[in-house]
Amino acid sequence: MPRQITAFSNPLVKQVRGLREKKNRRREGLFIAEGLRILTEAREAGFVPEILFYWEHAQHPLLEALIADIEAGGGDVIETTSDILHKLSGKDNPQTVLGVYRALDLSLDRIDRAAAPLWIVAQSLRDPGNLGTILRTGDAVGAGGLILVDDCVDPFSVEAVRATMGALFTQRIAAASWEDFVAWLRGGDGELIGTSLKATHDYQEPRYRKPAFILVGNEAQGLPEAYEAECDLLVKMPMLGKADSLNAAVATAVMAYEVINQWRRE
Amino acid sequence: MPRQITAFSNPLVKQVRGLREKKNRRREGLFIAEGLRILTEAREAGFVPEILFYWEHAQHPLLEALIADIEAGGGDVIETTSDILHKLSGKDNPQTVLGVYRALDLSLDRIDRAAAPLWIVAQSLRDPGNLGTILRTGDAVGAGGLILVDDCVDPFSVEAVRATMGALFTQRIAAASWEDFVAWLRGGDGELIGTSLKATHDYQEPRYRKPAFILVGNEAQGLPEAYEAECDLLVKMPMLGKADSLNAAVATAVMAYEVINQWRRE
Missing domain, CATH: 3.40.1280.10 (SPOUT methyltransferase, trefoil knot domain)
Known part of the structure; x- marks a missing residue:
């Protein structure tokens, strides 16, 4: 089941927000992708995020499919507010979904x-x-x-x-x-x-x-x-x-x- | 002869800095282009800026040619500091020259x-x-x-x-x-x-x-x-x-x- 995060002070919010910086991405081996369209392309290509943040009022069959896949894989699904999505993405009009992915192997x-x-x-x-x-x-x-x-x-x-x-x-x-x-x-x-x-x-x-x-x-x-x-x-x-x-x-x-x-x- | 401006409070600095906003560009009918390369392309195409700001330590034959053309046309040539160029361009590493041009007729x-x-x-x-x-x-x-x-x-x-x-x-x-x-x-x-x-x-x-x-x-x-x-x-x-x-x-x-x-x- 999705859990809720609504507090800016939540450590996971801080961690994910930090992924906007390269040194944090490198240290954690994670990166962010935003938007249902991109996350769905990723899913169809076999990539499912480890953590998903989605807007509390978002509703879409593709979002449901994404959530089901993440939960089946043991990932973390988080319902949240637009304020927190704004904080995570740094955009004035954030997308309604944001995924945190394991960095791809570049060798x-x-x-x-x-x-x-x-x-x-x-x-x-x-x-x-x-x-x-x-x-x-x-x-x-x-x-x-x-x-x-x-x-x-x-x-x-x-x-x-x-x-x-x-x-x-x-x-x-x-x-x-x-x-x-x-x-x-x-x-x-x-x-x-x-x-x-x-x-x-x-x-x-x-x-x-x-x-x-x-x-x-x-x-x-x-x-x-x-x-x-x-x-x-x-x-x-x-x-x-x-x-x-x-x-x-x-x-x-x-x-x-x-x-x-x-x-x-x- | 070029004149010097070194004060942030100079009204021309404020005016030109304002041209980064569309409403000011529209009101004044002016816009900014930066860099000796672009300004030289402009000059070769017949466009000479009304105002030129250049870094006090800049030296280049193309800059001299530009200054000569501007002065011949009655334009304003201003020697200035890298701090002011930074302020005008909004870039951390500003170009050494910045020209203010009359907006082109878009009809x-x-x-x-x-x-x-x-x-x-x-x-x-x-x-x-x-x-x-x-x-x-x-x-x-x-x-x-x-x-x-x-x-x-x-x-x-x-x-x-x-x-x-x-x-x-x-x-x-x-x-x-x-x-x-x-x-x-x-x-x-x-x-x-x-x-x-x-x-x-x-x-x-x-x-x-x-x-x-x-x-x-x-x-x-x-x-x-x-x-x-x-x-x-x-x-x-x-x-x-x-x-x-x-x-x-x-x-x-x-x-x-x-x-x-x-x-x-x-």
Whole structure:
């Protein structure tokens, strides 16, 4: 049975609120996702929160299904007030449900490259919105997941989780150093495809093979030269205006759709 | 000659700081852009700020060129401290230059559709990052500009200007009601292309004609049905995963690159 928490001073409220900070997420191995839509996507992908907070007046068949699954798994279901949901989420208009999940295992050896024809690799991606948008794009193009290389934004930050709109749970995520990633990549099949201003080949020229690994660089700096040198293919998109770069998530999507469009024609 | 302002209480500091709020921007007809790179893009596109604040220790040939242009036009050039730049920009690590510009005229009759083969139309776009990213994409694909329909985020907000990375000054921007936009559109050549989950045609099927108007809907709701009904072409992108939509800026970019890729092959 759900229990009620209505006191701001409740230790669990303090603990969960603390998960908005990276150091607490890391220490506790937990993160927050909000909203019935995202929590339902998670549930359908096999992820059930350890703790659920829901608004005392919320009513929805999907919420009932979620509660049943959590209780069946021995999780903690808590009915609460909008004030506490506001406190937990930090938003003026909080969602009516908030789940606390066990952090996903980000080790590279969990990635089975044969499971999908396309993977996205992001290097030092700093913006949580870009990370979320790239994961969401990955889902749309049938990618297997996202490999975060070097010092990327935390995929479990509240902002990143929000921006993924659920794709956090449907895409695999890994994190690794560049050296470890390259060693892993070269231990099997796969072409590494980078986009670069210095490339001589138009991105529509090559015939892309499976599995394809699309590499996107940091928002401000792009890819380091040594990383470009490691790419099997270095291509550029037409830039017809004054600007010399696209937003990182946009470039990833334009590249990924070209790759799958080629495969759709085969 | 540049003058110095070092006092927080200076009325101009208060006035410019106030431009972070929409009601003040509207009343004064001014907006802020930050960073030597964006201000230089603006200058190259013919836009010189009315007021320039720059950090007292900043030194750069492009800054000198900017100052010369502003002074030649009778503008106000102010040398100041990093504390005041921090106060003006609201950022912890403010840029070393900040320009105050006269708001651009957003009337639809300033748009010459014959000036470019491609235009982007956004309906009730709410996110300043998306607006900036779409303008930047517009620049990259050789679009003429962005037409904001209905209740969109203010393109002159500090966040939107930042996200455009200068494309605010190289792309035309207009704002109009849907009715006024449709009346204007139908007064000349042009196909209106919408993306929709309900579309039956793949986005790579049609042959796109010039001028093409790509219509993107609100981030959460997509396009209203009546707006979809007005489109000459309604197309969909392949969605291979669980998600039912792409980020608005990503969808715009994928669509726009398809259109220009077709034209590149002709």
